Amino acid sequence: MKLFNTLSRKKEEFQPLEGNKVRMYVCGPTVYNLIHIGNARPMICFDTVRRYLEYKGYDVTYVSNFTDVDDKIINKAIEEGTSADVISKRYIEECKKDMEGMNIEPASYNPLATEEIGGMIDMIKTLIEKGYAYEVNGTVYYRTRKFEGYGKLSKKNIDDLEAGHRDEGHAIKVSGQDEKEDPLDFVLWKPKKEGEPSWESPWSDGRPGWHIECSVMAKRYLADEIDIHAGGEDLIFPHHENEIAQSEAANGVPFAKYWMHNAFLNIDNKKMSKSAGNFFTVRDISENYDLQVLRFFMLSAHYRNPINFSRELMESAKNGLERIVTAADNLKSCAQAASLEKMTDEEARLVDEARKFQENFDAAMDDDFNTADAIAAVFDLVRFANSNCSKDSSKEFIDAIYTEFRTLTDVLGLVVDRKEEILDEDIENLIAARQQARKDKDFKRADEIRDQLLAQGIVLEDTREGVRWKRA
Ligand code: AMP
Ligand code: ZN
Numbered sequence: 001m002k003l004f005n006t007l008s009r010k011k012e013e014f015q016p017l018e019g020n021k022v023r024m025y026v027c028g029p030t031v032y033n034l035i036h037i038g039n040a041r042p043m044i045c046f047d048t049v050r051r052y053l054e055y056k057g058y059d060v061t062y063v064s065n066f067t068d069v070d071d072k073i074i075n076k077a078i079e080e081g082t083s084a085d086v087i088s089k090r091y092i093e094e095c096k097k098d099m100e101g102m103n104i105e106p107a108s109y110n111p112l113a114t115e116e117i118g119g120m121i122d123m124i125k126t127l128i129e130k131g132y133a134y135e136v137n138g139t140v141y142y143r144t145r146k147f148e149g150y151g152k153l154s155k156k157n158i159d160d161l162e163a164g165h166r167d168e169g170h171a172i173k174v175s176g177q178d179e180k181e182d183p184l185d186f187v188l189w190k191p192k193k194e195g196e197p198s199w200e201s202p203w204s205d206g207r208p209g210w211h212i213e214c215s216v217m218a219k220r221y222l223a224d225e226i227d228i229h230a231g232g233e234d235l236i237f238p239h240h241e242n243e244i245a246q247s248e249a250a251n252g253v254p255f256a257k258y259w260m261h262n263a264f265l266n267i268d269n270k271k272m273s274k275s276a277g278n279f280f281t282v283r284d285i286s287e288n289y290d291l292q293v294l295r296f297f298m299l300s301a302h303y304r305n306p307i308n309f310s311r312e313l314m315e316s317a318k319n320g321l322e323r324i325v326t327a328a329d330n331l332k333s334c335a336q337a338a339s340l341e342k343m344t345d346e347e348a349r350l351v352d353e354a355r356k357f358q359e360n361f362d363a364a365m366d367d368d369f370n371t372a373d374a375i376a377a378v379f380d381l382v383r384f385a386n387s388n389c390s391k392d393s394s395k396e397f398i399d400a401i402y403t404e405f406r407t408l409t410d411v412l413g414l415v416v417d418r419k420e421e422i423l424d425e426d427i428e429n430l431i432a433a434r435q436q437a438r439k440d441k442d443f444k445r446a447d448e449i450r451d452q453l454l455a456q457g458i459v460l461e462d463t464r465e466g467v468r469w470k471r472a
Contacts, residue, residue: 001056001366004304006236006259007153011368016227017257022053022060023222025256027214027231027239028110030067031091032076034281035098037294037309038232038265038272044295045262045303045369046230047104048413052365055411063221064107065214066092068114069207074196084197088114097451098282101291103413109221113208117199119216120208123250124188124201132249136179138191138204144184147245153259154237158184186242188212211242218243219251229256233263262303268310280309287459287472289314292415296321299371299412320375324409327382328416330389331405335398337391347397350388354404357381361408371412378408422456431460431467 002011016022026046029039043064053060068088077084092112099106124140127133133142144150150158165183187209192198198205218226224247231240240259247255264271267278285294297317301307343351357377364373385401409416430449437445450460457472 004368022058023226024228025218026064028064030070031088032072034283041265044298061108063109065217068112111217113213126250135203140189141185154241215243215246224251225253226256228258230260233261263306265307293318331402338395340394343394343396351400
């Protein structure tokens with residue numbers, strides 16, 4: 001099995017550090033809003049990497065954090081007149097709902113930055129002791145030039161970076177710029193500003209910088225040296241470069257053996273941005289599509305290629321997924337109708353023939369997780385099933401084909417069981433129960449009902465005239 005390592009810019013044979021154990025860390029979202037469909041890409045792609053590794057027999061420990069202390073969260077809290085904690089908790093819950101909809105396997109650990117402050121203070125202390133960090137007026141900086149390998153992931157040369165800083169006219173002094181020994185030094189710990197969440201530390205009451213969070217959480221939940229570290233390609237520099245500098249200086253061993261990065265998702269060939277008005281949250285998408293369609297759409301491209309999101313492409317993903325779900329329906333009804341138990345010789349030959357689809361699937365995934373080609377192998381199997389499986393087939397034969405089919409769709413994390421249609425009458429009854437719960441001020445129950453309906457593809461809209469609903 002080969003995977004593309006950003007560190008070497010080459011496809012390398014995958015060999016875990018220890019036996020069949022895989023320690024994998026994926027940088028998670030900053031929780032200040034509902035996640036957008038760009039954030040969904042690393043979630044879906046690396047969840048699929050994990051599923052494939054598990055299918056291959058590896059024992060994967062998968063860690064993905066939530067960054068729950070950050071300027072954006074604090075600003076949102078000020079905007080709403082509440083605390084950062086309320087904001088981050090709310091959006092972690094919402095994010096988990098979206099992840100469930102996209103069938104992301106729950107991580108082995110989902111650490112929160114705010115619960116790991118002690119570990120961060122320890123690592124910063126170590127860095128200071130080893131001469132890799134220094135404190136000025138309550139702020140601790142990383143002494144970038146001191147770390148010899150700086151730039152090895154992003155392939156940036158430290159002198160070019162320094163020159164870049166000069167060219168950008170850092171005469172316009174960013175606050176704190178004066179006190180740094182070198183413009184390239186980055187923050188490990190910063191003192192609080194009025195009203196911000198803060199923790200005590202030997203340097204000031206304050207909070208950690210973003211990069212130190214991941215170094216510490218990877219160390220605590222995995223090891224000093226891990227197998228795979230992943231995230232979106234925008235994180236290569238400076239986030240991952242700085243994580244390497246911190247972890248390797250503090251721990252004295254290489255940080256991650258393989259670095260994987262997904263390319264970006266664009267919308268109608270443009271960068272997604274709120275100000276340009278082409279911005280979708282996963283929740284927006286769930287109003288029109290089952291989130292399985294979003295998952296299928298993401299996997300239809302290789303994770304290292306940019307992917308373009310458009311209504312047409314989503315419609316074609318919806319049709320593609322429908323063919324797969326229909327094939328599952330057909331196989332299930334063939335199995336029910338089968339009167340013959342044992343497979344015939346001809347069917348045994350067909351089962352042998354069908355193995356090539358799984359081989360092609362594996363070959364595609366072994367080649368740096370080429371999910372686009374893996375999906376092509378699933379479609380080949382669907383066509384094969386459609387032409388060879390019928391109500392006259394034996395049960396054993398249908399079971400064999402269905403098992404292969406389910407194995408492949410499970411690796412891709414696609415849910416192929418058709419959701420049961422909910423009747424209009426049941427929807428109306430649930431809406432009435434929700435109204436009653438609200439009247440009784442049982443908002444938890446009211447939210448549960450809304451979520452239950454959403455999971456069945458029913459979107460509620462509270463209007464002045466009452467509650468309206470539609471099928472997504
Ligand atoms: P953030 O919350 O901005 O730290 O992002 C969380 C994850 O989503 C990171 O791995 C980012 O690289 C990734 N990400 C953000 N925007 C996009 C995008 N448009 N396409 C693909 N990945 C993205
Ligand atoms: Zn990170």
